[in-house]
Amino acid sequence: MQTPSDTRDLPPVFETLVVIGPGLIGSSVLRRAKEYGGLARHVIAVDKDPAVCARVAELGIADEVTDNAAEAAARADCVMLCVPVGVMGPVAAAVLPAMKPGAILTEVGSTKVSVIEAISPYLRPDVPYVPAHPMAGTEFSGPDAGFATLFENRWCLLTPLEATPHAAIEAVRTLWERCGARLRDMTPAHHDRVCAIVSHLPHLLAFTICGTADDLADETRSEVLDFAASGFRDFTRIAASDPTMWRDIFLLNREALLEMLARFMEDAQAMARAIRWGDEAYIVDRIERGRKIRKSLIENQQA
CATH class of the missing domain: 1.10.3660.10 (6-phosphogluconate dehydrogenase C-terminal like domain)
Structure with a gap:
């Protein structure tokens, strides 16, 4: 198997990446950013559970850990929602008003039609939204379950909306490519x-x-x-x-x-x-x- 490439010397895709929900997928993204570089200059992990925040801080897989999603989102160039699909809408509603113009919202939901419908009422024209789904995982969950090579040679499916700016799609595409994933575009349905x-x-x-x-x-x-x-x-x-x-x-x-x-x-x-x-x-x-x-x-x- 090919050894994952170190992207530390490449310019980061984002200055500040906020990962909300550092479970299996979220903590694997954080680990990839810390161990291989190239994703973001500064990574912030967000979770409402104090025990999860404490564990992420103990693991050292983020530059900053907080339970304040809106405050973190206000500083982000990209906010990645890694929460269960059933709460994507409420979490998006909490962070979108705080995001700065031009920052990108993305998520990793396993269903796309329902997640897009849940998030769409809260979207802003100045905050591009790029739905994505990395087809990788294990039966384990929580911040301890992640690992930096989880996405290596696995598919990540992008389901961009028609109005999504090309530059935003390419930024999210590059992020997942640097995580080691293969990319494919398809419609949500x-x-x-x-x-x-x-x-x-x-x-x-x-x-x-x-x-x-x-x-x-x-x-x-x-x-x-x-x-x-x-x-x-x-x-x-x-x-x-x-x-x-x-x-x-x-x-x-x-x-x-x-x-x-x-x-x-x-x-x-x-x-x-x-x-x-x-x-x-x-x-x-x-x-x-x-x-x-x-x-x-x-x-x-x-x-």
Whole structure:
């Protein structure tokens, strides 16, 4: 794997970058800025939880830590919202009035149509807004979960609005490129359908299958836990993800998610019929298609 490049000698993308919500994604951006440089000359972490602020300060991953989002935003050249999608609107409402003209607002929400709708009422014509979604993560959360190479060779999807100035889009694009990410532009609605199948539906299935296992009779459940093979362990890793974050994602991307779930259920029923009636050709075809997808992921360095 290629070693991440040190961008410390490059002019910073922003003088002051404010990261609101230093969880897995936010703290990884902070670490990237501190360890590799090139993102901002001064980074400020913001969180309403005093314990989180204290931990970020202890970790030393920001130049400044505060619980005052508006005060920090007033000094920012870029404000990045890394909070759960369900609170993007209220947080944007709190910081946008304080931002200076020309400063950029961006966020990392996993749903785009709902987040853009939540933020749009508070937008200002002199503060460009660039929605983004880094497709990277783990099942862990909080400031200790982040690491500087989280975004290395992972996709970051940009869904800029039609009126967004080109210079603002390019600044956010450069920031993510310097985090090591690959960039792709798409519309918000298309983003939500893509993420519904590649991210949101797999999480829904993982939470559901783990719930099914937990609902089994006590003796069977203990055997499930004792003899869990790698397949079930993979589900439990995904199911360990933050419940508040995923509750918001499911509810705020419900239309695309329910569409993909309906298509999956049709395919699952077709597989059930093939197993019932011994349709070996259908079963083998589905397995081979799965193997091809896995091979493609490995070739694209996404596995």
